[in-house]
Amino acid sequence: MPGPIQSIERAAAMLRLLARGSGHHGLTEISDSLGLPRGTAHGILRTLQRVEFVEQDRATGRYRLGAALLHLGTSYLDANELRSRSINWADTLAARSGQAVRIGMHLDGAVLVVHHVFRPDDTMQTLGIGAMLPLHATALGKVLAAYDPDLSAAIRSRELTSLTRRTIVRPAALERVLAEVRSAGWAGEAEEYMPGEASIAAPIRIPGGLVVGAMGISGAVDRICDTAGRPRPALVSQVLQAAEAVTRALAAES
Amino acid sequence: MVQRFVMAIDQGTTSTRCILFDHNARLVSVAQREHRQHHPRPGWVEQDAVEIWRNVDRIMPQALRDAGISADQVAALGITNQRETAVVWDRHTGVPVGRAITWEDIRTESLIAELEARPGIDQVRDRCGLPLATYFSAPKLKWLLDNVSGLRDRAERGDVLFGTMDSWLIWNLTGGVHGGLHVTDVTNASRTMLMNLSTQKWDPELLAFFDIPQQMLPEIRPSTEIRGRTVRVVPGIEIAAALGDQQAALFGQTCFAKGDTKCTYGTGSFLLMNTGNTLVRSQHGLLTTIGYQLGGEPATYALEGSIAVTGSLVQWFRDNLGLIHTAPEIETLARTVKDNGGCYIVPAFSGLFAPHWLPRARGLVVGLTSYITKGHLARAALEATAWQTREVVDAMNADLGVPAQRLRVDGGMTADHLLMQFIADVLDVPVMRPLVAETVSLGAAYAAGLAVGYWPDLEGLRRNWHLAARWTPQMDPAHRDEEYANWKRAVELTFAWAKSGRKTN
Numbered sequence: 001m002p003g004p005i006q007s008i009e010r011a012a013a014m015l016r017l018l019a020r021g022s023g024h025h026g027l028t029e030i031s032d033s034l035g036l037p038r039g040t041a042h043g044i045l046r047t048l049q050r051v052e053f054v055e056q057d058r059a060t061g062r063y064r065l066g067a068a069l070l071h072l073g074t075s076y077l078d079a080n081e082l083r084s085r086s087i088n089w090a091d092t093l094a095a096r097s098g099q100a101v102r103i104g105m106h107l108d109g110a111v112l113v114v115h116h117v118f119r120p121d122d123t124m125q126t127l128g129i130g131a132m133l134p135l136h137a138t139a140l141g142k143v144l145a146a147y148d149p150d151l152s153a154a155i156r157s158r159e160l161t162s163l164t165r166r167t168i169v170r171p172a173a174l175e176r177v178l179a180e181v182r183s184a185g186w187a188g189e190a191e192e193y194m195p196g197e198a199s200i201a202a203p204i205r206i207p208g209g210l211v212v213g214a215m216g217i218s219g220a221v222d223r224i225c226d227t228a229g230r231p232r233p234a235l236v237s238q239v240l241q242a243a244e245a246v247t248r249a250l251a252a253e254s
Numbered sequence: 255m256v257q258r259f260v261m262a263i264d265q266g267t268t269s270t271r272c273i274l275f276d277h278n279a280r281l282v283s284v285a286q287r288e289h290r291q292h293h294p295r296p297g298w299v300e301q302d303a304v305e306i307w308r309n310v311d312r313i314m315p316q317a318l319r320d321a322g323i324s325a326d327q328v329a330a331l332g333i334t335n336q337r338e339t340a341v342v343w344d345r346h347t348g349v350p351v352g353r354a355i356t357w358e359d360i361r362t363e364s365l366i367a368e369l370e371a372r373p374g375i376d377q378v379r380d381r382c383g384l385p386l387a388t389y390f391s392a393p394k395l396k397w398l399l400d401n402v403s404g405l406r407d408r409a410e411r412g413d414v415l416f417g418t419m420d421s422w423l424i425w426n427l428t429g430g431v432h433g434g435l436h437v438t439d440v441t442n443a444s445r446t447m448l449m450n451l452s453t454q455k456w457d458p459e460l461l462a463f464f465d466i467p468q469q470m471l472p473e474i475r476p477s478t479e480i481r482g483r484t485v486r487v488v489p490g491i492e493i494a495a496a497l498g499d500q501q502a503a504l505f506g507q508t509c510f511a512k513g514d515t516k517c518t519y520g521t522g523s524f525l526l527m528n529t530g531n532t533l534v535r536s537q538h539g540l541l542t543t544i545g546y547q548l549g550g551e552p553a554t555y556a557l558e559g560s561i562a563v564t565g566s567l568v569q570w571f572r573d574n575l576g577l578i579h580t581a582p583e584i585e586t587l588a589r590t591v592k593d594n595g596g597c598y599i600v601p602a603f604s605g606l607f608a609p610h611w612l613p614r615a616r617g618l619v620v621g622l623t624s625y626i627t628k629g630h631l632a633r634a635a636l637e638a639t640a641w642q643t644r645e646v647v648d649a650m651n652a653d654l655g656v657p658a659q660r661l662r663v664d665g666g667m668t669a670d671h672l673l674m675q676f677i678a679d680v681l682d683v684p685v686m687r688p689l690v691a692e693t694v695s696l697g698a699a700y701a702a703g704l705a706v707g708y709w710p711d712l713e714g715l716r717r718n719w720h721l722a723a724r725w726t727p728q729m730d731p732a733h734r735d736e737e738y739a740n741w742k743r744a745v746e747l748t749f750a751w752a753k754s755g756r757k758t759n
Contacts, residue, residue: 080669080670
């Protein structure tokens, strides 16, 4: 078993230091208090700042605890920000795949659609932003459930609604599918949500690996799947690439 | 066969981007760097042209690296830029004379008042299609010549050059002090107030009116035309197009037919309509400008409704008020309430642009009660963008006598779902977003790709346009009318404030 990781211990010490007393300290005070070289302390503070556990006052340059620490259990990423940061890559995925694109986040045991790009064939379609989709019957939902231990447990323990004759309603079967999603890194679904329709989705992560959303395509089952009813590998790789591009975009800024 | 791509550089108000597109107009890679905005005095907004040039130096190689391609796979480069922003530099050293004066800068307010009283003012609008306003380049350039010691002498001797950002970047990319090309395109030139709209040449009367030595001005070229190859940053890339950002968006939205209209939502917002080969003079406060000029063809004109402050109001919420951490959070904040609570914001930070053209107007927040929360303010901020759009759409409809049936939109703010729905609601027409929201870059890429034959013709480009989202109006007409009346009252209050405000010094 590996030993304790020193930089995490140091980061924890910094948070404890900032959590007591005035709560505002400059770099020198922090490095001197913890007996760390300034460069080392600065590196850790920058990382803590990046994950929003620490904030730096613009005027004084002093550090304090970040607002994110107070809201650790709530949302990691604003839904409107996710849409804004992913819009180019969602467009590109729609253009490459020829299918409608959706980005979903978890809300109250379902998938909240935070972004929707029409299938690029100029037919009449309705904008579905704000719609709720079932977790267990859509590719977006399977991705969100697969990477969230509580959600996985919750949908195992409740009755799963049958939406089509192919919807997975047995918790044990769904559990197996979610394990497959985790090992493959993507989810698929054919006619489990709507007859004649299929979907593919992949996770969007923030630095550190936490899944904050899912991005995927949906369309006619014969366009999404091959003759054996399996999602087409070319489309799967397009979805994976797009979700990775958004993951990179989320890592690049902040 | 080796795959080839088209590169676009979008030198925007807050950042510079380098984007690579493939033959199907799909985004391949994006590299971006922000540059600083300097506010040395109230109303002054400056940028460092050298910082912008350094950003180009970093993002061009980065875009190629991210796409995993080499320079010889780039079929052409198109450059598009924030318009009107004026930079003057020394042709022998390449060093800019101070910082660039941006389009948002209103230091020339009192100069404008002076110029308005000059003989010959009646001719100005006829010749250049623009009302006299702080927004355009000529007053900024005149201010520099009048206020920087010795600059007028250097200009007359031919030692300094003027340009908008397209000229600055092309001069640098093609060699700078070692034979850099000093050129601009008709669309950028049409924003200076120095070009004659009919002849598309520098107009001697306008140069005399503003007292600008012609030898410092770049040569005016068509928008699409092979300018030459880059010799710096990434050498050997053919520069095949340049056009102003809003004109590039018109091109990227494939608004090639007379009557085609788009609105781009960014720092400011800009509604442009293609008017074909007809020079339409607005009776309702719109600008006449050049839409684009393909090499060897006559220019295509456009009518423009310019709105100075839309996205920048959201940035102001973030940077100056600290009510949000990131710009997209304005939507989250606005959704915490169900309406504006009777609160309206008129963001006349740089005066009011179209259709009012009132440089001395200043922003205000009206309807404040103890009930108003930051959520109401956020909603009022988004609504301000929609109502300003309504004003320019009304002006466009009045000039043409035919109401628009739909609005094509693009730009960063189209990611704001609440805003797009509200725009559809207040215009009472469907709002349509194309598959590529990056239409400014796409337009520059299209223009460059067209010039080198990467894309064969306009029709081929038009087939690349696909609908990505459509918002349909849902607002009750009586409610819409009532809200619009409130908005108009709020706008009128800014006029009153301007009149009673301090005298121009």
